Structures are given as C-alpha cells and as structure tokens.
Amino acid sequence: MAILNLVQAINQGLQQALAEDDRVLVFGEDVAADGGVFRVTEGLYEQFGETRVFDTPLAESGIVGLAVGLAAYGLRPVAEIQFLGFTYAAIDQIYTHAARLRARSRGRYTCPLVIRTPYGGGVKAPELHEESSEAFFCHMPGIKVVVPSTPSNAKGLLLAAIADPDPVIYLEPTRLYRLLKEEVAEEAYITPLGQARIAQAGDQLTLIAWGSMVERSLKAAHNYPVEVIDLQTLSPFDRETILASVKKTGRLLIVQEAPKTGGFGAELAATVAEEGIMSLRAPILRVTGYDVVTPLPLLEDYNLPSEQRILSAIEKLLSYP
Amino acid sequence: MARETIVQFQIERLEILNPLGEVDSELLPPLSDTQLLRLYELLLLTRLADERALSLQREGRLGTFPSSLGQEAAQVGSAFALNSRDWIFPSFRELGVFLSVDYPLANYYRYWSGDERGLLCPPELNIFPINIAVGTHLLHAAGVAMGARYRSDPAVAVVYLGDGATSKGDFHEALNMAGIYRLPLVAICQNNQWAISVSRTRQTAAETLAQKALAFGIHGIQVDGNDVLAVYRATAEALERARTGGGATFIECETYRMSDHTTADDARRYRDPDEVERWRDKDPLLRMRRFLENRKLWNESNQTQLEDRLRQRLDLAVTEAEAVEAPVAEDMFRYTCHQLSSRQLEQLKECDDGHP
Numbered sequence: 001m002a003i004l005n006l007v008q009a010i011n012q013g014l015q016q017a018l019a020e021d022d023r024v025l026v027f028g029e030d031v032a033a034d035g036g037v038f039r040v041t042e043g044l045y046e047q048f049g050e051t052r053v054f055d056t057p058l059a060e061s062g063i064v065g066l067a068v069g070l071a072a073y074g075l076r077p078v079a080e081i082q083f084l085g086f087t088y089a090a091i092d093q094i095y096t097h098a099a100r101l102r103a104r105s106r107g108r109y110t111c112p113l114v115i116r117t118p119y120g121g122g123v124k125a126p127e128l129h130e131e132s133s134e135a136f137f138c139h140m141p142g143i144k145v146v147v148p149s150t151p152s153n154a155k156g157l158l159l160a161a162i163a164d165p166d167p168v169i170y171l172e173p174t175r176l177y178r179l180l181k182e183e184v185a186e187e188a189y190i191t192p193l194g195q196a197r198i199a200q201a202g203d204q205l206t207l208i209a210w211g212s213m214v215e216r217s218l219k220a221a222h223n224y225p226v227e228v229i230d231l232q233t234l235s236p237f238d239r240e241t242i243l244a245s246v247k248k249t250g251r252l253l254i255v256q257e258a259p260k261t262g263g264f265g266a267e268l269a270a271t272v273a274e275e276g277i278m279s280l281r282a283p284i285l286r287v288t289g290y291d292v293v294t295p296l297p298l299l300e301d302y303n304l305p306s307e308q309r310i311l312s313a314i315e316k317l318l319s320y321p
Numbered sequence: 322m323a324r325e326t327i328v329q330f331q332i333e334r335l336e337i338l339n340p341l342g343e344v345d346s347e348l349l350p351p352l353s354d355t356q357l358l359r360l361y362e363l364l365l366l367t368r369l370a371d372e373r374a375l376s377l378q379r380e381g382r383l384g385t386f387p388s389s390l391g392q393e394a395a396q397v398g399s400a401f402a403l404n405s406r407d408w409i410f411p412s413f414r415e416l417g418v419f420l421s422v423d424y425p426l427a428n429y430y431r432y433w434s435g436d437e438r439g440l441l442c443p444p445e446l447n448i449f450p451i452n453i454a455v456g457t458h459l460l461h462a463a464g465v466a467m468g469a470r471y472r473s474d475p476a477v478a479v480v481y482l483g484d485g486a487t488s489k490g491d492f493h494e495a496l497n498m499a500g501i502y503r504l505p506l507v508a509i510c511q512n513n514q515w516a517i518s519v520s521r522t523r524q525t526a527a528e529t530l531a532q533k534a535l536a537f538g539i540h541g542i543q544v545d546g547n548d549v550l551a552v553y554r555a556t557a558e559a560l561e562r563a564r565t566g567g568g569a570t571f572i573e574c575e576t577y578r579m580s581d582h583t584t585a586d587d588a589r590r591y592r593d594p595d596e597v598e599r600w601r602d603k604d605p606l607l608r609m610r611r612f613l614e615n616r617k618l619w620n621e622s623n624q625t626q627l628e629d630r631l632r633q634r635l636d637l638a639v640t641e642a643e644a645v646e647a648p649v650a651e652d653m654f655r656y657t658c659h660q661l662s663s664r665q666l667e668q669l670k671e672c673d674d675g676h677p
C-alpha cells in the first residue's frame with residue numbers, strides 16, 4: 001500500500017480502469033499532455049496513447065454529448081469537465097440526454113458515462129472555479145451523483161462509477177486534492193455507490209456531510225459524541241444509514257457548502273422529517289453556504305462553513321435535552 | 322445537370338508593419354505622430370503593467386493571473402480604434418484593452434486579487450465584467466448590438482475572445498445571429514495559438530479562424546496580431562462598417578501567448594520552447610519602436626523617460642489598489658439581488674455577527 005493524496009488516488013483508479021477495460025476512454029480539456037490542470041490524468045496519455053486519452057476542443061456541451069454517443073455505442077467514456085462551473089454549458093446534454101437515454105429508448109440504449117469534475121470552494125480560485133451546485137444534478141432522475149472525501153473512497157467510488165450502468169457525475173473536492181493523504185490499497189477495488197460511510201461514530205448527534213465538508217466536520221466534531229456520516233453518494237443517497245443513526249442520536253445536523261435554499265441538505269432534512277421525526281429531540285439544523293452568488297477569494301471565507309460555525313451548531317443541538 | 326463550383330471564398334490577411342519596423346505606406350492608417358506615439362506608450366504600459374502583475378502574484382499580493390505578454394498589439398491596436406460609447410465585452414486576458422480605454426488599473430489589479438469591486442466599470446465606459454466562462458459573452462454582445470441599433474445608438478458591440486472560444490457553441494450561435502440580423506458587432510479573436518495546453522491546430526481543422534466568418538455570412542479577416550497598425554486598421558474598418566449598417570466582422574489576430582496560460586500553469590509541460598523563441602522575433606513592441614525610431618520620433622532617452630514615468634504610474638496604481646479596505650460580508654449579499662429575502666437578511670446578520 002502506498003500513501004496517496006486524492007489526486008494520486010483518482011489517477012491510480014483511472015490508470016487501472018484504462019488498463020483493465022479497453023472500453024474506457026478518458027478525455028476533456030487539457031487531460032492529455034498537460035495531465036489535467038490538477039494533474040489528475042498525469043501520465044495516462046503517455047501510457048495509453050491518444051486513442052484512449054485525448055484532449056477535446058473547448059466545448060463542454062460537446063464533451064458530454066460526445067460521451068453520450070460513445071456510451072450508447074458500448075464504450076465507457078470518462079469525461080473531464082475542467083471545473084464544475086463549466087458544466088453549466090453541458091446541462092442540456094446531461095439532463096436532456098444522458099439522464100434519459102435509457103428511458104427514451106425504452107432500454108435499448110443506455111448511457112454508462114462518468115463526468116469527473118473538480119468542485120467546491122476554499123482554494124482562492126477565480127470566478128466559477130469554486131462552485132458547489134451538486135443539488136442541480138440530484139434533481140435529475142437518471143443521473144447519479146457521487147462525491148468522494150478521502151483518497152481511499154475517491155478511488156473506490158471512481159471505479160464503481162465507471163462500472164455503473166448509468167451516467168454518474170463524480171465531483172472531486174478541490175480543497176482536499178492535496179490536503180488529505182492516506183494509505184490506499186494498490187489493487188483495483190470498488191466502494192459501492194449509494195452507501196454512506198460512518199466517518200466517526202457517536203450516539204448524541206448525527207452530522208451528515210459530503211465532499212470537503214466531511215473533513216471540516218470531522219475537525220469540528222472530534223471531541224463530541226457526534227456520528228459523522230459521509231454520504232459518498234448523493235443520488236441515490238443512503239436513507240437507511242441516516243435513519244438508523246438519527247434513531248440512535250435523536251439530533252440531526254447537515255453541513256453543506258452550497259447555498260442553503262434548495263440545497264441537497266433540504267432533501268435530507270425533508271426525508272428525516274417524513275420518516276424519522278419521531279426519533280428527533282431537537283430541530284434539524286443546517287450549516288450551509290449563504291444564498292449568495294459564489295464570492296471571489298477575498299470574501300469566500302465568509303461564505304464557506306467554518307469549523308466554528310459547525311461547532312456552534314453542534315453545541316446548540318447538544319443543548320437540547 | 323452539372324457539377325460546378327457555385328460559391329468561392331477568399332480570406333484576406335493584413336500586415337502593415339513587419340518585425341524590422343518597415344511599413345507598407347499605402348496601408349498605413351492615417352494617424353498623427355501623437356497618435357502613433359500614444360499607441361507605443363499603451364503597448365509599453367501594457368507590457369509593464371503585466372510584468373508588475375506577475376511579480377505581485379509571486380509575492381502573494383495577487384491571485385492567479387493570466388498574462389498578456391506578446392499580445393499587446395492585438396489588444397491595444399483594437400481598443401485604440403474604439404470610441405468611448407462602444408460596448409466592450411472582454412474575455413479574461415485583455416489588460417491592454419482596459420488600459421487603452423483608461424479603465425483604472427487599480428481596479429484591474431483589485432479584481433485579480435479576488436475582489437469583485439475591481440469589476441465596477443466607471444460610468445463613462447461600457448465594459449462588461451471580465452468573462453471567465455469562455456465564449457459565453459459573444460451572445461451578450463449580439464444582444465447589446467441589437468439594442469443599440471433599435472435605439473439608433475451609434476455604439477458598436479466589440480467582443481474579445483481567444484482561439485479556444487471559437488469551439489464553443491455560443492460562438493457559433495452569436496455570430497450566426499450577428500449575420501442574420503446584420504448587427505453592429507465586431508468580434509476580435511486573439512489567436513494566441515494555445516488554449517491552455519491545446520494548440521490551435523487541435524481546436525479546429527480549418528486552415529484559419531477567420532474563415533469561420535464565411536459560414537455566418539459576415540466579414541472575416543486575418544491580421545498580423547503583433548502588428549499594432551494592422552490591428553488598428555482592421556478594427557477601424559470593421560467599426561465603420563458596423564456603424565454604417567454593413568453588419569458584423571470577425572477579426573482573427575494572429576499572435577502568440579508568450580507566457581504560461583496563467584500563473585497556475587506550466588507551459589513547459591506541453592509546448593516546445595523553440596516555438597516560443599521563434600515568436601520572440603515578432604515582438605509587437607520591438608517593431609513599433611523600430612518604426613518610430615526610423616521616423617525619428619523616438620530614441621533611447623525617450624524610452625528611458627517613458628519607462629520611468631510608466632513605472633511611477635504603476636506604483637501609484639498598486640498603492641491605490643492595496644490601500645482599499647477589505648470587502649465586508651455584506652458585499653456578498655448586496656449585489657446578489659435587488660431585494661434580499663427574509664432568509665438572506667437573517668444570513669447576513671449571522672455572517673456579520675460571526676467571523677470567517
């Protein structure tokens with residue numbers, strides 16, 4: 001086992017997928033000779049050549065549309081969109097086509113593609129480079145949304161996404177790319193989609209987070225009897241793990257960096273309100289980004305949920321008897 | 322019945338000033354000595370302001386920065402032809418355009434330090450915010466052009482884009498509309514041969530970018546983008562055409578990105594350093610300076626004096642940019658919408674009470 005950061009773990013996953021399955025193709029802007037702007041695809045072009053790993057023109061809708069055709073043909077496209085903020089141009093292809101090809105063709109054609117893209121704040125990057133708009137994609141039946149939070153689950157979830165028979169949006173938390181390092185198993189393995197991970201066990205409060213907020217929540221919660229659930233897959237999400245935990249703790253805190261209103265946390269809160277309200281001893285709380293246009297670097301720390309804000313919410317919830 | 326050629330097209334290329342500073346006097350635009358000197362001053366100002374930005378970035382006083390090195394003529398030559406009521410739709414690498422129309426440099430620096438306030442355009446100019454989502458702004462230029470014509474406003478919508486942007490759907494949609502509605506629009510493409518690591522030849526199989534105009538039924542021309550006089554002339558002609566109802570023009574300025582894509586990039590990973598060296602001889606400042614020297618309008622001591630004066634101006638701009646107090650949390654909310662919801666007001670309060 002080697003110690004890898006998130007970038008290296010994803011790179012290893014891609015490398016193994018390319019090596020094991022000749023249906024896998026990796027493409028996007030600057031993924032070949034440059035190895036991706038974050039170096040996630042480093043070395044793959046050299047190893048597999050330009051028929052398997054190639055640069056595309058600057059055309060996000062084109063990249064996803066191309067992937068739809070490749071996937072329908074029977075290949076396993078893994079497309080990179082350089083930043084989540086640039087998937088907006090591809091939403092037509094994602095929602096109009098990738099999400100519903102199976103339905104529109106009554107199962108004759110399917111769309112086993114993966115769209116990888118860096119997302120989230122805290123890296124002092126320019127406009128549209130720090131978006132956290134995962135909720136859009138969770139509102140698209142037919143699309144799976146996966147968000148790793150550690151090097152190990154990054155690799156396992158990626159391989160699961162590539163193996164999955166339906167389209168998957170795989171969101172890479174940019175802030176964690178080089179922040180977290182851990183031992184990652186050398187061989188190819190799968191971390192199943194749709195299953196959450198208990199990142200910290202606890203019995204007084206359930207805290208749900210995903211992506212880079214898992215790291216921040218663990219820091220805030222580590223001295224408290226808080227069960228931290230790392231969702232890993234947002235759509236479909238692991239209802240069972242959440243409800244079982246809330247049943248045990250009776251308190252729920254959701255931490256998301258996206259704006260509050262209409263965020264994915266709202267879906268989680270509504271689900272617990274519908275199906276687990278009898279076990280609650282306190283109101284459900286959310287610590288979120290604000291309902292503002294994603295700010296540029298000088299203001300971003302005001303917007304991104306801080307350890308302090310998470311901590312205050314934990315203490316507030318624990319004060320309920 | 323027959324198989325015959327029904328349409329044929331040609332693409333013009335315009336060059337006026339060669340790398341040795343020699344000029345084609347027939348094509349030389351009618352500019353006074355003062356204007357020629359002003360052009361050179363703007364080229365030099367752009368180069369020095371860019372250099373200063375890169376050093377501020379290295380010191381951590383600026384965020385990621387896209388350098389204009391090598392592209393000064395395409396930026397200055399085109400912007401110099403505009404009038405102050407024209408609308409400008411910049412992409413993200415147009416320092417020379419901002420300086421040519423007298424946009425406050427301190428604001429430009431502030432924007433690249435991560436401060437939205439740097440985008441606040443002074444009332445005497447019509448500059449849209451710097452556009453990060455490549456190519457999406459051409460349609461806004463088309464809309465403004467249509468609006469201006471509707472109001473009989475002589476303003477032209479001038480949009481800047483890169484070679485990479487020509488691959489986006491929005492580019493095609495916008496120029497198609499510009500053709501159909503015969504819009505007063507000028508699209509200035511700085512073909513600097515690279516879109517991060519993807520070369521121009523991997524962006525399109527077409528021989529030139531200029532020829533893309535033909536498909537939309539608008540005018541297209543390629544100019545030597547390192548020749549400030551050619552860029553000026555082509556832009557002035559396009560503006561005249563736009564103002565007199567002749568429709569839109571697409572200008573491909575052939576130039577070169579001498580620098581990394583941004584300060585976050587390392588171009589040695591993907592391009593041949595020899596290619597960069599070959600373009601060094603075509604430097605846009607050098608040839609304009611030689612031209613002015615040949616005409617006895619310029620000498621070494623003029624150069625030293627100008628550099629000193631411009632550097633003082635840069636010092637002032639940096640001081641001004643850095644003297645501004647930090648933005649406050651309220652700024653995030655204030656411009657999100659006209660009227661805040663009760664939830665947003667609550668969030669603002671929470672945000673003000675606490676700290677990042």
Ligand SMILES: Cc1ncc(C[n+]2csc(CCOP(=O)(O)OP(=O)(O)O)c2C)c(N)n1
Pocket residue numbers: 029058060082086089414453454455456482483484485486487513515516517578582
């Ligand atoms: C829609 C979109 N996709 C991707 C990016 C990331 N990106 C920023 S600049 C750039 C290349 C742009 O190339 P070009 O249009 O030639 O302009 P240049 O950088 O050469 O000035 C890319 C891919 C972006 N900003 N917007």
Ligand SMILES: [Mg+2]
Pocket residue numbers: 483484485511512513514515516517
């Ligand atoms: Mg370019």
